[in-house]
Amino acid sequence: MTSPPQANGKAHHIAPLDASLLTIQRAETLKPIPEPGTYIFGSIKTDHMLIMTFDPVVGWSAPQIKPYGPLSLDPSSNCFQYCTNVFEGMKAILGPDGTPVLFRPEDNMRRLQSSAARMALPPFDEAALLACIKKLIMTEERWIPAPAGHSLYIRPTLIGTTPSIKVGASKHATLYALVTPVGPYFATATAGVSLLAVNEHVRSWPGGTGGFKLGLNYSPGFMPQQTAAALGYDQILWLIGENKLITEAGAMNFFAVVERDDGGLTIVTPPLDGTILPGIVRDSTLVLLRAHAADTSAKILNLPADKAVYVEERALSVNELAEWAKAGTLLECFGTGTAVLVVAIERIGDVVPDADGKVKKVRNIEMKAGKGLGPVGQAMWDKLLASKEGRDDFRGWAVRCE
Amino acid sequence: MTSPPQANGKAHHIAPLDASLLTIQRAETLKPIPEPGTYIFGSIKTDHMLIMTFDPVVGWSAPQIKPYGPLSLDPSSNCFQYCTNVFEGMKAILGPDGTPVLFRPEDNMRRLQSSAARMALPPFDEAALLACIKKLIMTEERWIPAPAGHSLYIRPTLIGTTPSIKVGASKHATLYALVTPVGPYFATATAGVSLLAVNEHVRSWPGGTGGFKLGLNYSPGFMPQQTAAALGYDQILWLIGENKLITEAGAMNFFAVVERDDGGLTIVTPPLDGTILPGIVRDSTLVLLRAHAADTSAKILNLPADKAVYVEERALSVNELAEWAKAGTLLECFGTGTAVLVVAIERIGDVVPDADGKVKKVRNIEMKAGKGLGPVGQAMWDKLLASKEGRDDFRGWAVRCE
Numbered sequence: 001m002t003s004p005p006q007a008n009g010k011a012h013h014i015a016p017l018d019a020s021l022l023t024i025q026r027a028e029t030l031k032p033i034p035e036p037g038t039y040i041f042g043s044i045k046t047d048h049m050l051i052m053t054f055d056p057v058v059g060w061s062a063p064q065i066k067p068y069g070p071l072s073l074d075p076s077s078n079c080f081q082y083c084t085n086v087f088e089g090m091k092a093i094l095g096p097d098g099t100p101v102l103f104r105p106e107d108n109m110r111r112l113q114s115s116a117a118r119m120a121l122p123p124f125d126e127a128a129l130l131a132c133i134k135k136l137i138m139t140e141e142r143w144i145p146a147p148a149g150h151s152l153y154i155r156p157t158l159i160g161t162t163p164s165i166k167v168g169a170s171k172h173a174t175l176y177a178l179v180t181p182v183g184p185y186f187a188t189a190t191a192g193v194s195l196l197a198v199n200e201h202v203r204s205w206p207g208g209t210g211g212f213k214l215g216l217n218y219s220p221g222f223m224p225q226q227t228a229a230a231l232g233y234d235q236i237l238w239l240i241g242e243n244k245l246i247t248e249a250g251a252m253n254f255f256a257v258v259e260r261d262d263g264g265l266t267i268v269t270p271p272l273d274g275t276i277l278p279g280i281v282r283d284s285t286l287v288l289l290r291a292h293a294a295d296t297s298a299k300i301l302n303l304p305a306d307k308a309v310y311v312e313e314r315a316l317s318v319n320e321l322a323e324w325a326k327a328g329t330l331l332e333c334f335g336t337g338t339a340v341l342v343v344a345i346e347r348i349g350d351v352v353p354d355a356d357g358k359v360k361k362v363r364n365i366e367m368k369a370g371k372g373l374g375p376v377g378q379a380m381w382d383k384l385l386a387s388k389e390g391r392d393d394f395r396g397w398a399v400r401c402e
Numbered sequence: 403m404t405s406p407p408q409a410n411g412k413a414h415h416i417a418p419l420d421a422s423l424l425t426i427q428r429a430e431t432l433k434p435i436p437e438p439g440t441y442i443f444g445s446i447k448t449d450h451m452l453i454m455t456f457d458p459v460v461g462w463s464a465p466q467i468k469p470y471g472p473l474s475l476d477p478s479s480n481c482f483q484y485c486t487n488v489f490e491g492m493k494a495i496l497g498p499d500g501t502p503v504l505f506r507p508e509d510n511m512r513r514l515q516s517s518a519a520r521m522a523l524p525p526f527d528e529a530a531l532l533a534c535i536k537k538l539i540m541t542e543e544r545w546i547p548a549p550a551g552h553s554l555y556i557r558p559t560l561i562g563t564t565p566s567i568k569v570g571a572s573k574h575a576t577l578y579a580l581v582t583p584v585g586p587y588f589a590t591a592t593a594g595v596s597l598l599a600v601n602e603h604v605r606s607w608p609g610g611t612g613g614f615k616l617g618l619n620y621s622p623g624f625m626p627q628q629t630a631a632a633l634g635y636d637q638i639l640w641l642i643g644e645n646k647l648i649t650e651a652g653a654m655n656f657f658a659v660v661e662r663d664d665g666g667l668t669i670v671t672p673p674l675d676g677t678i679l680p681g682i683v684r685d686s687t688l689v690l691l692r693a694h695a696a697d698t699s700a701k702i703l704n705l706p707a708d709k710a711v712y713v714e715e716r717a718l719s720v721n722e723l724a725e726w727a728k729a730g731t732l733l734e735c736f737g738t739g740t741a742v743l744v745v746a747i748e749r750i751g752d753v754v755p756d757a758d759g760k761v762k763k764v765r766n767i768e769m770k771a772g773k774g775l776g777p778v779g780q781a782m783w784d785k786l787l788a789s790k791e792g793r794d795d796f797r798g799w800a801v802r803c804e
Contacts (some may be wrong), residue, residue: 042478042567049477071482072472075443075451075580080473080561083485083617084624120624155567158481160621165444165557165582168654169624178477180567202609207602209622215485216618219562220611222486222522222571251569 014059017052017124017175019131020052021062024048024139028067033064036145036183041339042153044180046143050136051176053161054122059145063132065139071174074163078170080127083348084160085215086115089338092137092179092401094144095390100137100152100401103338103388105130107280108156112371115212120169133177134286153182153339156347185339192344193335194363196228197318197351199239203247206276210247211274218251225250231362233349235335237318240275244318247275249345252335253282254292256321257376259329259368264308269378271313281336284387284397285380286311301379309376318350318365325365332367332374341388342381346371403718416461419454419526419577421533423464426450426541430469438547438585443741444555444667446582448545452538455563456524458573466532467541473576476565480572482730486562487617488517491740493553494539494581494803496546497792502539502554502803505740505790507532509682510558517614518560524572531558535579536803547583555584555741587741594746594773595737597651598630598764599720599753601641605649605677612649612677619679627652633764635751637737639720642677646720649677651747654737655684658723659778661731661770666710669778673715683738684748686789686799687782688713702796703781720767727767734769734776743790748773 016309027047031128034044052063078084095101109126116123130214133154137144144152156177160170201224203217204210210217221236228236235250242341247270258266272278292300293309303309324330333345348365367374373381383392390398417781428450434448447470454465462555480486490510510526510546518525535556546554558579560711563587564571603626605619606612612619623638630638637652649672662666669691674680695711705711725731735747750767769776775783792800 031767040566043565045476045478046566068477070474071477072474073580074447075446075470075473075559076557076582078621080487080559081489081557081617082620082624083487084484085485085620087483118625120628153567155478155483157477157482162444163447164442165555165580166442167620170630171752176477178567200609202607205604205607205610207604208607210612214594214622215483216621218484218569219480219486219521219618220616222484223520226571227524389513 014057017063017128019063019128022132022135023062024065024135025067032183035182036147039181039183041182041185042180046140046179046181048136048139049176050132051174054173054175055228056171060124064068065136068178073161076163076165078160078162078164081165082160082167083120083216084121084170086112086119086121086158086213087215088112088156088201088213090133091338091388092144092154094146094339094390095398095400096227100141100144101388101398102137102389102401103399104280104284104397105133105399107283111213111278111280112156112158112255115214118209118212118215119160121158121160121173123295124175127173131389135178136177137401138178143179143181145183151182152179154179171225185343192346192373193234194232194347194349195235195237195345196231196233196349197237197239197244198224198228199241199244200386202240203238205240206274208275210276211272211278215278231349237316237348246316246318248271248277249335252337252340252343253277253279254333254335255285256316256324256333257331257374258324259331260310262308263306264310265331265375265376266310266312268312268316269300270316279337281338281341281384284384285336285342286313288380288383288394301383303375303379318348319349321365322350322363328368330365330368332369332372332377333378334377341384342373342377344371344373344377415619416459419462419465419467419530421530424467424534425464426467426537427469428720431704434581435545435725438549438583441583442587443584443587444582448542448581448583450538450541451578451580452534453578456575456577462526467538467650468579473578475563478567480562480563480564480566482532483563483567484569485618486521486523486572488514488521488523488615489617490514490558490615492535492556492558493740493790494546494556495553495791496548496570497800497802501548502543503792503800504536504803506682506686506799507535507801509685513680513682514558514560517559517616518797520614521562521616523560523562523575525770526577526800531577536750538579538581539803542581545581545583547585550676551586553584554581558583563593587745594748594775595636596634596749596751597637597747598633598635598751599639599641599642599646600626600630601643601646602626604642605640607642608676610677613674613680617728627651639750641720648672648681648718648720651737652743654739654745655679656735656737657687658718658726658735659776660726661733662712664710665708666712667733668712668714669780670714670716670718672718681739683740683743683786683794686786687713687738690785690796691764703785705777720750722763723750723767724752730770732767732770734771734779736775736779742784744779746775746779749758
């Protein structure tokens with residue numbers, strides 16, 4: 001913990017985030033739970049939230065689970081003025097024995113810590129926060145939807161609350177978590193989503209903040225996203241530079257699967273060079289692919305044993321995708337993320353100059369495997385879902401809330 | 403105004419921001435006003451604030467001036483989650499006849515509109531907002547400090563308030579303005595500020611949002627700023643790319659003044675290429691310099707009549723500054739912005755490899771004119787201050803609040 005010296009010269013220890021101090025104040029009346037299938041993603045408020053505050057002299061307050069309600073903040077607060085806002089996305093589902101399970105939640109805590117440090121927000125005890133979040137999930141257990149593809153989405157959020165318009169780090173903060181029941185992220189998930197490749201607007205840059213989960217990485221995409229939607233595309237494929245290198249797909253990590261001359265498959269994804277969110281599903285995908293590639297006979301993934309798999313984490317251009325599609329070897333592309341798990345990319349609109357090099361046209365890159373998940377995306381979906389649900393205890397990724 | 407079609411097919415006109423609907427609810431007790439010279443920048447809360455809300459169906463609410471107090475917002479609000487937060491900075495001072503004056507406020511309204519559009523936030527009537535802000539200033543007139551170098555800083559802020567964690571544009575918004583009395587921004591303003599040139603972290607990039615006044619352009623600088631402060635520098639000189647091109651200085655625009663072989667002076671500032679805030683003081687500086695250059699005998703600026711002035715808006719590298727300093731021709735550098743008006747840059751720490759190319763060292767670039775404002779910076783300060791205060795009616799830049 002930070003221990004600023006006091007005026008009298010004695011070290012002054014500020015309070016750490018302490019899960020043992022958690023108090024629970026239950027709502028007097030509980031809300032009716034909407035029918036699964038009727039959800040609008042992210043809009044349903046449950047009965048309770050988790051909240052605690054940080055003061056630079058006192059440290060962390062006792063965490064509270066209390067009835068869901070508004071935050072009351074000074075209009076000059078750093079979070080409104082300078083966007084010192086970081087968050088995480090996690091999902092709880094009911095495991096095989098009915099106990100709620102989380103997927104690799106320690107990784108979310110680690111990433112939140114890293115995001116907080118990048119925004120010069122105060123550090124916190126990761127295990128203590130996770131313990132509080134588990135208590136929140138248990139408090140809201142009745143909100144966890146049962147149907148396949150549904151889950152209780154958890155949104156830990158840390159915001160800077162120092163009430164001053166002075167340009168500089170926030171010394172005060174509020175850390176809270178809300179939960180909301182969710183169904184499948186894309187209405188068209190079984191068919192796949194379409195992407196418009198964009199390099200007029202650039203999501204992130206070397207030396208920028210694209211490698212952290214900051215609120216401020218998202219809103220710059222809203223206006224370009226409206227343009228993409230008007231052209232009939234679901235999401236944006238973010239590019240960078242003249243070589244049109246791919247960074248992310250909407251708010252997902254991007255994977256392409258290419259058929260090789262030797263009959264095997266190469267799976268390519270852009271590297272973590274600081275311009276890309278270090279996705280936990282992305283990492284899980286790479287771990288599973290590499291484990292499968294190392295021993296195809298172990299059947300880590302449900303892929304034909306004679307299909308050798310090669311994984312490449314490297315710079316990837318949309319031009320390469322276009323060439324592979326032209327050559328008939330672009331088997332499939334998919335996106336990964338907490339919200340979607342794995343989603344098929346059915347086509348990619350690539351903006352290219354026409355014959356006379358003047359007018360730009362959108363040329364669609366299509367997938368050999370068609371519009372839905374191809375064999376690799378489907379194998380990933382199956383394995384990741386089983387791991388997430390705790391049906392398959394791959395490396396202890398499913399963590400029970402108890 | 404946006405006019406979404408209704409379900410019945412009739413056009414549905416939503417309410418515009420209407421200054422004639424403004425209501426004023428006065429605070430029951432007024433706060434004591436602190437002595438000028440004791441202010442901490444940005445922390446003093448006055449008695450009243452201006453506030454209004456936007457709903458996608460209803461439009462803009464009636465604007466209110468009401469007692470200063472907290473905002474109450476749902477924890478899932480878009481502003482906390484995705485940083486749809488934009489703002490402006492303006493200053494009111496008492497003009498020669500005691501009437502409060504603003505400096506080019508229409509330009510602030512235009513820039514706020516442009517920032518709102520970039521964040522996909524709702525548009526507003528610029529003249530109506532300015533009329534409301536003038537009313538707020540008149541309501542808080544007793545807070546305008548009298549001493550030279552002091553002013554009432556105004557912070558219009560627009561935040562996205564749709565209560566959903568869905569990644570996408572905020573359909574709801576809150577627009578508010580607070581005011582706070584301020585003294586000189588930098589404690590060391592008379593001596594000048596020091597800058598550490600940084601290109602490990604990059605503030606903005608082509609295709610990014612650096613050309614808009616968004617809250618999210620600021621917080622990524624807080625952590626690097628702490629590093630710069632630990633090395634003994636006041637602010638960061640933001641660079642981009644291997645050529646170490648200068649974008650901004652802290653939260654200011656940057657100017658360098660170079661002595662020419664022919665006895666004249668060249669003033670260089672980076673161009674508005676989308677990576678740089680289109681500062682209103684920056685623009686005013688360029689307008690004044692160009693007017694002066696066009697007719698030196700008109701004495702627009704208090705500079706020797708035999709010093710011809712040449713203005714260059716072009717890419718500028720910190721390497722050029724280092725070369726000019728070595729050649730003894732780097733007369734001065736200064737920053738411009740609403741908070742500082744004009745401030746001298748006393749030295750620039752440039753991180754360069756040492757002789758063996760391995761260890762990096764900071765080499766200071768120093769100014770021929772010394773640590774305070776040089777002749778051009780001082781002439782700009784004098785003319786801009788007179789224009790701002792309405793003592794000098796250059797192009798009607800000082801606008802009275804009546």
